[in-house]
Structure formats: structure tokens, C-alpha cells
Amino acid sequence: MENSAFPKCQQCDKGDLVPLSDFGSQGAPIHYKAWVCTNPDCGYNLKIRNGDVFIGEPILSGTLHSRAR
Numbered sequence: 184m185e186n187s188a189f190p191k192c193q194q195c196d197k198g199d200l201v202p203l204s205d206f207g208s209q210g211a212p213i214h215y216k217a218w219v220c221t222n223p224d225c226g227y228n229l230k231i232r233n234g235d236v237f238i239g240e241p242i243l244s245g246t247l248h249s250r251a252r
Contacts, residue, residue, distance in 0.1 A: 198222030200229075 189199040198221040205216045219242070220227040230237045 192220040192222060192225060192227055194227040195220060195222050195225035198225055198227075200227075 189201050192198045192200050200218045201221055202215040203217040203219060204212060204214045207213050215231075217228060217230040219229075226239075226242055228238070228240060228242060230240060
């Protein structure tokens with residue numbers, strides 16, 4: 184039996200849900216801001232923004248954002 188540190192995705196039952204963190208507008212870390220399935224064919228995600236929970240939002244490529252200089 185396989186032992187995983189992350190919960191199994193309940194939508195596809197193939198990937199794991201992994202936590203993602205970010206930084207707030209003032210630079211403070213925001214831990215576990217999102218949970219995303221590791222199976223690219225699944226795309227399940229759960230995000231917290233301003234205290235609200237969003238499920239299944241479109242996933243966009245980070246390459247579309249311009250870098251701060």
C-alpha cells in the first residue's frame with residue numbers, strides 16, 4: 184500500500200492535492216492559499232482569496248505575468 188504525505192484528489196483519484204503559498208500585498212506570507220491536483224488532466228483546485236473559498240477556477244500559466252524590475 185502506498186503512503187502519501189498529501190491527500191488524494193477526490194475528483195480524479197489519480198493525483199494528490201498539494202498546497203501552494205503566496206505573498207500578500209504587504210509582503211506577508213500566506214500559507215496554503217490554494218490546493219491543486221498534481222494530475223494535469225484533472226485541474227481541480229481550491230483557492231482562498233480575501234476570506235472566500237473558490238473551487239475549480241481556471242488555471243492560467245504564470246508565464247503570462249510580467250516580472251517586477
